[in-house]
Amino acid sequence: MFEPIPLNLPAYPSKITKKTNKLFIFDELRKKDLVLTPEEWVRQHWINYLHVHKNYPKSLMQIEGGLKLNSLQKRSDLLIYNSLGEKIxxxxxxxxxxxxTEKAFQQVANYNSIHKIPLLLVSNGIQHHYCRIDFEQNSFEFLADLPAYRI
Known part of the structure; x- marks a missing residue:
């Protein structure tokens, strides 16, 4: 059973419950308890951080959006849209x-070859990396911080 550890993100009042010797965390987006895995612990912290500290509306967040990659069904961890419905x-x-590692960046780059989203985030809750993609120039740049949501 995963025991939650402190992350390099602001703490938040997560709702953790124990049922049949398993820990669950309440997902504010899907409005249900999910098994508390290490990756889910990181995701829920990021959802809170993006909403509370960077002003991204929860209503524009989508967890595990499906996509097809080389005829394989894949799921992205978190997609955020703007108010026009564009993936941002x-x-x-x-x-x-x-x-x-490079493998994590390759995974998000592969997903983004389908999505074509200008802002990428890769994190394990301890290390965070942000990247802006310029599709017209076919280039990218790493960012020191993640931009706040702008309407």
Missing amino acids: LLAEFKAPSVKI
């Missing part, structure tokens, strides 16, 4: 014990 941020989360 794609996030990939790993467990805190998983090092952020």
Whole structure:
């Protein structure tokens, strides 16, 4: 059973319950309890951080959006849209014990080859990486911080 650990994100009042020797965390977006895995712990912290500290509306967040990649069905960890319904941020989360390597960046880049989203986030809850994609120039740049939501 995963025991929650402190992350390099602001703490928040997560709702954790124990049922049949398993821990569950309440997902504010889907409005239901989910098994508390290390990756879910990171995702829920990010959802809270993006909403409370960066002003991203919860109503524009989508968890595990489906996509087809080379005829395989995949799921992105978190997609965020703007008020026009355009995808603006794609996030990939790993467990805190998983090092952020080129493999994680390759995974989010592969997903983004389908989505074409200008802002990428990769995090294990300890290390965070942000990247802005310029599709016209076919280039990217790493950012020191994630931009706040702008309407």
